[in-house]
Structures are given as C-alpha cells and as structure tokens.
Amino acid sequence: MSGDGTLLSVRDVTVRFDTDDGAVHAVDRVSFDLKRGEVLAIVGESGCGKSVTTMSLLGLLPPTANVEGEARFNGGADLIGAPEGELRRIRGREISFVFQDPMSSLNPVFTVERQVGEVLRRHLGMSKAQARERTIELLDLVGIPSPERRVDEYPHQLSGGMRQRVMIAMAIACEPKVLIADEPTTALDVTIQAAVLDVLRELRERLGMAIVLITHDLGVVADIADRVVIMYAGQKVEEAPVAELFAHPQHPYTIGLLGAAPRTAGAVLPAGGNGNGAHRPSAPTRKRSRLVEIPGRVPALHAPPDHCPFAERCPRADDRSRSEVPALETVRPGHLVACFHPGEHHDQEVQPA
Amino acid sequence: MSEPILEVSGLVKHFDAGRGGAGGGSGSRRVVHAVEDVSLHIEPGEIVGLVGESGSGKSTVGNCILRLLEPTAGTIRLRGNDITHLSRREMRPLRREMHMVFQDPYSSLNPRMTNGAIVGEPLRLHGLADGRNGRERRVAELFDQVGLDPELRHRYPHELSGGQRQRIGLARALSVQPSLLVADEPVSALDVSVQAAILNLLADLQEDMGFACLFITHDLSIVEHFCDRVVVMYLGRVVETGTREQIFTAPQHPYTQALLSAVVVPDPQTQRTRSRIVLEGDLPSPIDPPSGCAFRTRCPIAHESLPKAEDEIPELRDVDGDGHLVACHLARRGRDVPRIAEPAGTGSVAAR
Numbered sequence: 001m002s003g004d005g006t007l008l009s010v011r012d013v014t015v016r017f018d019t020d021d022g023a024v025h026a027v028d029r030v031s032f033d034l035k036r037g038e039v040l041a042i043v044g045e046s047g048c049g050k051s052v053t054t055m056s057l058l059g060l061l062p063p064t065a066n067v068e069g070e071a072r073f074n075g076g077a078d079l080i081g082a083p084e085g086e087l088r089r090i091r092g093r094e095i096s097f098v099f100q101d102p103m104s105s106l107n108p109v110f111t112v113e114r115q116v117g118e119v120l121r122r123h124l125g126m127s128k129a130q131a132r133e134r135t136i137e138l139l140d141l142v143g144i145p146s147p148e149r150r151v152d153e154y155p156h157q158l159s160g161g162m163r164q165r166v167m168i169a170m171a172i173a174c175e176p177k178v179l180i181a182d183e184p185t186t187a188l189d190v191t192i193q194a195a196v197l198d199v200l201r202e203l204r205e206r207l208g209m210a211i212v213l214i215t216h217d218l219g220v221v222a223d224i225a226d227r228v229v230i231m232y233a234g235q236k237v238e239e240a241p242v243a244e245l246f247a248h249p250q251h252p253y254t255i256g257l258l259g260a261a262p263r264t265a266g267a268v269l270p271a272g273g274n275g276n277g278a279h280r281p282s283a284p285t286r287k288r289s290r291l292v293e294i295p296g297r298v299p300a301l302h303a304p305p306d307h308c309p310f311a312e313r314c315p316r317a318d319d320r321s322r323s324e325v326p327a328l329e330t331v332r333p334g335h336l337v338a339c340f341h342p343g344e345h346h347d348q349e350v351q352p353a
Numbered sequence: 354m355s356e357p358i359l360e361v362s363g364l365v366k367h368f369d370a371g372r373g374g375a376g377g378g379s380g381s382r383r384v385v386h387a388v389e390d391v392s393l394h395i396e397p398g399e400i401v402g403l404v405g406e407s408g409s410g411k412s413t414v415g416n417c418i419l420r421l422l423e424p425t426a427g428t429i430r431l432r433g434n435d436i437t438h439l440s441r442r443e444m445r446p447l448r449r450e451m452h453m454v455f456q457d458p459y460s461s462l463n464p465r466m467t468n469g470a471i472v473g474e475p476l477r478l479h480g481l482a483d484g485r486n487g488r489e490r491r492v493a494e495l496f497d498q499v500g501l502d503p504e505l506r507h508r509y510p511h512e513l514s515g516g517q518r519q520r521i522g523l524a525r526a527l528s529v530q531p532s533l534l535v536a537d538e539p540v541s542a543l544d545v546s547v548q549a550a551i552l553n554l555l556a557d558l559q560e561d562m563g564f565a566c567l568f569i570t571h572d573l574s575i576v577e578h579f580c581d582r583v584v585v586m587y588l589g590r591v592v593e594t595g596t597r598e599q600i601f602t603a604p605q606h607p608y609t610q611a612l613l614s615a616v617v618v619p620d621p622q623t624q625r626t627r628s629r630i631v632l633e634g635d636l637p638s639p640i641d642p643p644s645g646c647a648f649r650t651r652c653p654i655a656h657e658s659l660p661k662a663e664d665e666i667p668e669l670r671d672v673d674g675d676g677h678l679v680a681c682h683l684a685r686r687g688r689d690v691p692r693i694a695e696p697a698g699t700g701s702v703a704a705r
Contacts, residue, residue, distance in 0.1 A: 045544035045545065045546065046544050145633070145634065159635045159636070160407070161635070162635070189406035189407055189571060190406070190571070190573070190612065190615040190616055190617075191406065191611060191612060191615045191631070191632050192406075193615065193617070194614075194615040194617075194629055194631050195631050195632075197617075198631060216544065216545060217617065218545075218619035219574075219616070219617025219618055219619045219624065220617055221619070221621075222617065222618060222619050222620055222621040222623075222624040222625075223617045223621075223624045223625070242621050243621050243622070246619070246620055246621050246622075256546060257545060257546065258619065259549075260545045260546045260548070260549035261545055261549075261574070261619045262549075262552070262574040262575050262577065262578035262579070263574070263577075263578070263618075263619075289578075290553050290556075291549035291550075291552055291553055291578070292546075292549060293546065293549050293550040293553060294546035294549075294550075295550075297514060
C-alpha cells in the first residue's frame with residue numbers, strides 16, 4: 001500500500017468503442033482514488049460510463065474497446081494493458097466484482113458449493129473439504145440462514161436476495177481488498193436491499209474492504225457511501241465527501257439529480273412510541289410538489305467533447321460552456337467540480353422541450 | 354360521496370401450478386394463491402397507490418381489473434357495472450372508461466406501427482374522431498399535450514428514447530379520455546431525471562383531465578409523492594390501507610412499518626440516523642402460504658399473539674373509524690399497533 005493508504009489509483013482513463021457506426025467515446029479522462037476501507041460511490045444515469053470505467057480497469061471489456069490511461073493497485077504495475085495472466089491473478093483475489101443481475105451471473109447447473117468453492121480452490125488452492133467448510137462460513141457471513149443446507153442448493157432454489165448474497169460471498173471468498181459492486185441492489189425489493197446494504201457495511205467494518213459502489217440511486221449513496229463521484233456523458237463532473245455533496249452540491253447536473261428524486265420525508269419512522277390513535281382523518285391533499293426535470297437528452301458520444309457535455313441541457317450554460325471543456329477544480333475542501341458556473345443555487349426550472 | 358369509479362370486492366386469483374411432488378404426476382394439483390380476498394375502491398379523480406414487493410400480487414390485481422386475467426372469485430365494478438365476467442366483446446365499449454400504461458416502454462408499443470398510429474388506434478376503434486383528418490388533428494393535439502413534438506407522429510417507437518416512448522403510452526391511454534387509468538410501474542424502467550418528467554406530466558394531466566388512477570408500484574417514495582391513498586399488499590392480501598398521511602406518518606401493520614423503514618432516503622444525515630427493520634427470512638411461497646396471518650412467519654412482534662395468528666386470518670378492519678384499515682391481530686381500537694423497536698447499537702432487528 002502506498003503511504004497515504006490509497007489502494008486503487010485511477011488516472012485519466014479513457015475508453016473508446018470502435019463500432020460499425022463509428023467510434024463511441026464512452027469514458028473521457030476519468031480519475032479517482034480509493035482508500036482502504038472506503039466506500040466510493042460512482043453515480044450517474046444510463047450511458048454515463050460508470051460501469052465501463054470500472055470494467056476497463058481489469059480487462060473486462062470486449063475487444064472493440066480501446067482503453068487508455070493508468071490504473072494502479074496498491075502502488076503496483078499499471079493494470080491497463082497488463083497481460084491477461086497478471087489480470088487474472090488480481091481479479092477475484094485482490095479486486096472482485098458483483099454485478100446487478102444475480103440470476104444470469106450464477107451458473108444454473110452448479111450448486112452453491114461448486115460455484116463458491118471453485119474460487120477458493122482455484123485462487124487459494126484449498127481442498128474440496130476445506131472449500132466446502134469455508135463456503136459455509138462465507139454464506140453465514142453474508143447473512144444466509146442455514147448455510148449448511150443452502151450450500152447444496154442450485155441457484156433456482158434461492159430467492160433474488162439470496163442469490164445476490166451468494167454472488168457477494170463468491171466475490172469476497174478470497175478476501176479481496178477491493179470489491180466493485182455494480183448496481184448490487186437495483187434488482188432487489190427494498191426490504192432485501194436493506195439487508196444487502198447491511199452485508200456490505202459489515203464487510204467493510206470487519207474485513208476493512210474498500211468498495212466501489214456503482215449506482216443510480218441517491219438513497220443508496222446516502223446510506224452507505226463515504227465519497228461520491230458523479231458522472232455525466234463519460235466524464236467525472238463532480239466529486240465530494242458524501243455529506244458535503246448532499247449539503248452543498250455544485251454542478252447543475254448533480255443539483256438536478258437530487259431534485260428529481262421524490263422525497264420520502266414521511267417515511268422516517270417516529271423514534272419511539274407515538275400518539276394513541278390520534279390520527280387525523282385527512283382528506284386527499286391535492287398539492288403535489290413538482291420534481292425537478294432535466295430537460296433534453298444525454299448527448300451522443302460520437303466525438304470527444306469540445307465543450308461542456310452538459311451545456312445543451314444546462315440553465316447556466318453560456319458561450320464559454322459551449323466552446324470549452326471545463327476542468328475539474330477544487331471549489332471547497334475535498335470538493336471537485338467541472339463547471340464554469342458552480343454553486344449551490346437551484347436553477348429555475350426549464351420547461352421540457 | 355359519489356359513486357366510486359372502481360370497486361373491487363373479495364377478489365381472488367389462483368393460478369394452476371401443475372401437479373406437486375418431486376416425481377410429478379402423482380401429487381395433488383398445486384395452486385398459486387396469487388391474490389386472496391382483495392377489496393379496494395377508487396373514487397373519481399383519486400390516485401390510489403397499490404404497493405408491495407415482488408410476489409405480493411399487485412400486478413395480478415391490476416391485470417384482473419383490466420380483465421386481462423379472469424378472476425377466480427370476487428367482483429369488479431366499473432362505475433357500478435359488474436364487469437367481472439364480461440366477454441371480450443362486452444368489455445369493448447368499457448375499454449374507453451379504463452385504460453392502461455405499462456412498465457416497459459420498449460415492449461408495450463407495436464414496433465411496426467408509427468407513433469401516430471399507436472396513439473390514434475383507440476380513437477379509431479372507439480370511433481371517437483371525425484374521420485381520418487379529425488383523428489390526425491386529435492393525435493397531434495395529444496402529442497402536444499404529453500410534451501412530444503407532433504412531428505414524431507410519423508416516426509416509429511424504436512426511434513424514441515425510453516421517456517418519449519412512455520409519453521406515447523400515456524398519450525394513447527388518455528386519447529379516449531378514460532375515467533380510470535391503471536398504470537403498472539410506469540416509470541420504473543426510466544432514469545431518475547426522466548422519471549421526474551413523466552411523473553410531473555402525469556400529475557399535470559391528471560389535474561387537467563381529472564381521471565382516477567390506480568398506480569401500481571414497488572417504489573414507496575413515488576407513492577408518497579404522488580398518491581392520495583395507499584393500499585399495501587403482502588403475499589396476495591391487503592395488509593393495510595389509508596390516506597398517504599396515515600400510511601406514511603403512522604404505519605400500523607408491522608409489514609408496512611418494515612417496508613417504510615427499508616426505503617433509502619437521499620439524505621445522508623437522515624438516512625444514517627433512521628432505524629431500519631430488516632425482515633428475517635424469505636417471502637413464503639404463494640403455493641403454500643402460511644395458515645392464519647400470512648405475515649406471521651416474518652413478523653418481528655408476533656410472539657404473544659402467535660396462537661391466534663396461526664389459525665385466524667386477520668380481518669382488514671377500520672379500528673378507529675378513520676378510514677385507516679389494518680389487517681393485524683394486534684390492531685386495537687384507540688391504540689396503535691406496537692412500533693417495531695430496534696435493539697440498541699445495531700441497525701436491524703434480529704428476529705427470533
């Protein structure tokens with residue numbers, strides 16, 4: 001580990017896909033650091049490049065992807081462009097992945113023991129019996145009830161939440177230092193999501209695991225992240241510690257995202273006891289607050305950007321935004337933003353086109 | 354009060370799951386109890402949220418109401434008319450009254466029809482516009498109303514974004530000016546910013562046109578934002594129903610309490626100081642639901658009333674006469690169902 005506790009250091013990663021319809025510039029010079037035991041959330045909407053960025057680090061993209069930049073794990077050699085054998089040694093062992101859809105990421109014809117055990121036997125050279133025992137321990141760690149029985153079951157016998165926990169068990173089998181979780185709770189019901197988030201929290205606390213959490217859900221971010229990177233159209237547009245980001249968002253896109261999520265003020269349960277049946281029979285209230293809309297669409301990424309990628313949709317855009325790419329600058333302690341007009345003020349709502 | 358737009362009473366829907374037993378063939382016929390004894394009503398202009406997690410039966414209720422599924426028992430009344438067992442032909446004129454919007458804007462639009470033809474089809478089928486020109490004019494108006502460039506009429510669904518397609522779905526549904534819109538997860542497949550735009554649009558249209566809406570979703574923050582009244586389902590049954598305020602500020606049923614506590618709030622300070630009830634175990638199988646109270650196998654406060662919970666299905670009762678109905682043995686007049694307390698120090702309730 002390097003001196004400041006940085007486990008994973010990503011610098012200027014750029015990903016371009018060469019397709020029949022021309023190049024797609026999916027990720028543009030994205031950098032971030034991940035410290036030991038830290039939960040870093042990468043947030044953005046469909047197509048912003050949040051998944052591609054992390055997949056590019058360990059050679060998980062198809063051959064049509066052209067990846068540039070630098071990524072170092074634990075101060076070691078550059079992972080980008082590293083030989084497959086070297087990446088294979090790191091994948092699973094040092095850095096592992098959990099994907100969104102646990103049904104299609106598990107092999108339907110093998111039992112849980114076989115799938116989790118394979119990781120243990122391959123990476124750690126365990127015997128079959130050792131691997132079985134360790135698998136049961138891991139299932140227990142991720143909160144699967146009666147693991148001795150579950151270990152012999154097939155994926156179809158498990159519920160969605162259970163499968164996602166098996167995926168996490170598999171990902172943490174070798175006690176990796178970094179877990180990259182791509183929308184790990186998106187396909188799950190809220191009560192199951194709550195349990196999976198608890199599992200992630202526990203892993204961080206007990207094993208000191210650092211987690212990169214890729215998500216579009218700001219509620220999940222608020223729940224578990226330490227630091228947040230906001231991506232838009234392949235670029236990192238804002239980065240800040242979680243409390244700072246929610247309290248003082250600077251980029252108009254971030255402010256838009258925060259305003260677009262419906263607020264669940266009343267969902268906060270009262271702390272202790274409550275009034276004795278003193279509910280007010282209320283007539284339907286007709287006043288609905290409006291949600292913030294972000295007009296327009298994400299730009300097509302056919303050329304590297306020559307101006308602020310958010311300019312077409314931004315109420316603050318001016319001539320400069322339309323002709324120059326804003327650089328990331330520190331506007332407050334630990335708070336980076338790529339905008340010529342950063343600030344917390346809410347923009348006037350623009351009517352949708 | 355005026356006549357309800359929709360009145361569902363004692364709705365039951367069972368699905369045949371083939372024969373049981375590992376070997377197959379010899380076992381008795383197995384039945385999926387998807388919906389059991391569901392009653393609900395929707396008043397004119399009211400937006401009712403039907404919430405529940407996967408397997409709660411909420412979409413099956415919606416499909417029975419739309420008569421896309423044949424109910425096993427119970428009655429469905431639309432403006433007082435019993436539509437439970439009407440034939441397709443008999444249903445046809447009533448399709449004007451009740452229209453639907455689906456979750457997946459990618460698979461619910463016919464890819465071989467132009468957007469204009471999709472929106473104009475109900476007008477044509479119901480003979481609601483004056484010939485081709487009248488229909489064209491009306492379709493252009495509808496496009497404008499849902500925030501789409503009327504020029505997109507001549508394009509096909511695949512040329513549109515997810516948000517634009519959902520606007521087409523809305524324009525189609527509203528073309529016949531229905532008195533009830535049944536929307537099944539209409540924004541779940543969309544990104545947050547697009548979702549916000551569609552919800553705002555739906556709210557505006559509802560205010561202008563005054564239709565009632567059954568909004569089926571798993572997303573409680575949307576329900577709180579959008580709905581007047583809420584119906585909460587668990588394992589095929591309604592466990593609680595009340596106004597938005599009643600459900601979100603004083604949830605009674607332990608399941609509703611757990612569900613609301615699990616919602617993540619996009620605010621780190623609030624989110625990290627809230628208590629969270631983590632339910633133990635999995636949703637029981639609807640093929641073999643628990644006897645008595647369906648929630649008893651996971652209920653963190655069921656212990657003392659367990660014998661009763663095992664033999665007796667709790668009735669959905671309005672204990673305080675304020676329109677807040679709860680199906681829980683622990684509900685008492687003038688007293689709240691106990692809050693599920695969290696043990697000090699942890700964020701979850703360890704059950705049993």
